[in-house]
Amino acid sequence: MSVKERKERERSERERLIVATARELAEQQGWDAVTTRRLAERIEYSQPVLYSHFRGKREIIGAVALEGATEMAAAIRAATSAAHGPRERVAALARAYLDFAARNPAVYDALFQLDGGLAYAREDTPAPLKDAFAALLETLGEVAGDGVHPGLFTETFWAALHGLATLARAGRLPPELADQRLELLVDRLPVV
Template sequence: MGTEDRKEREKEQMRQLIIKTAMQLFIEKGMDNVSIRAIAEKIEYSPGSIYSYFKDKGEIIHAIHTEGFEKLYALQKTLDGVENPVEKLAQMGRLYMKFALENRDYYDLMFIAKGVAEKITEKQEWEVGNRSYDYLRETVKACIEQGYINDPNVDAVTFGIWGFVHGMAALIIRGRCAMMPEEFIEQTVAGSLRFMYTHLITNSKS
């Protein structure tokens, strides 16, 4: 009797519906203005019901968080064919920034928001994130090995480059760019990325 299986499937469907609805509301009303009650109302269930599908609100957020990492990794994988590691690094930087600015709620949850990382205790939970980090790290490693980056410390360079792109994204997303007019941000970021890749990498090969 496949009843058990169907039940399982329905449960998973309900979980997905909750996640989807939560994300919709996140985008619509901002991450901090979405209550369990609002999610429940939108799917026409009682607030209490949510708790038979998720332990707490944090678990919903964490599910979205994981979804975001899937999306980001999928984007990174589109660079698989790029042979030159420097070119790959440059493209990855632009791609990462694009992802961050076009999916601000996802990005916020993944890399900025409080109370998300804190609840991850099992190592396996970080896997989706580590996968993306390793993708960057391998590219940096190739740059070093092929003499494009003149620094033997793979981890320091990788973390630095990640920090560089994340830093700009985070400052923009969290509204810390009052020193420049809104319409200049995009070109400034583009200039920063160009500056970084031009000087950090190309120049140091000579």
């Protein structure tokens, strides 16, 4: 291995450590606790080293969001691949989405609530975000119904899931009715 390759590997490892540490700190204490000073202390590098990887907290949030999008897409695909029939796949997708949001609140915030400097629903949207949407579209597109644009249907169903995830997390919905809400949403689909 050349010196250049070793340095690139070390740089990549440092970047992964920064992102993992930011994510861990955000999951434990919230995003307000994530500062470059605290990250530098935790990973035992100087703040200038952090700034050599990320221009600031916004870019770190974006990196966490991209990592989270990849994980969410994998969770959705795993859940839907194990289900049989359109209704079961949609229910599995919805459960996987809501479970991901509940298990990873800081990542979910990085994806959908905080400014990580990422472009959504545009040509320059990063690949992990496009793939997360594609994971939804793969299942929801097949149940959109006649004359309904699959992408538009997917956006609308996703918005409903996002609303459920956000309201549940904020304590605005009784948790004991979560399964019934999910069932109601899935049962209202025209093709399942």
